[in-house]
Amino acid sequence: DTAVSQTPKYLVTQMGNDKSIKCEQNLGHDTMYWYKQDSKKFLKIMFSYNNKELIINETVPNRFSPKSPDKAHLNLHINSLELGDSAVYFCASSQDTSGRGYNEQFFGPGTRLTVL
């Protein structure tokens, strides 16, 4: 059973389009995240949601809008895609909700987004 799953695995699209990436976790975790890994392989946190509430938003353009319909899902919607949005996007989840103590994040397999 996949713990954290993402769809699609690959996404190729044109500049200016709007696209969504879906993430689901079946671990019963309360916190979910989106990370972006660019071509230089730097992995940067974008958003974190705890029980459907936004708790981290790291200077991400407002073209990126996370949506959490329930605590098992955190989808990423991107408007007006730009060339610089090309990257691998990883979803993750963790049990820790207090911001303290042990925090093991479980990552999904990633979605490779290519903007042409």
Next chain:
Amino acid sequence: DAKTTQPTSMDCAEGRAANLPCNHSTISGNEYVYWYRQIHSQGPQYIIHGLKNNETNEMASLIITEDRKSSTLILPHATLRDTAVYYCIVRVEYNFNKFYFGSGTKLNVKP
């Protein structure tokens, strides 16, 4: 941003211990040290974490110096499947799980 320094790459012979160093000289008293790894094209995977004491689990051992300014991840018997990028992360506590990944160390395990 990440407050850790790691070598860019390291080689290790299969079956030998891999010792991956990390410098975190500005670490504060309530910050944990975490290690994750990322095998090519996969999502990062948790390995181990610690605060002050040395830690060991089924994957690795974590040695933290007494002043906590550096640590070493030890893979006791490296295999080819351990080839990956290893990230040392200092977690800012009370900041709702902010994780800052640096550039990591690419460990090449060779036969």
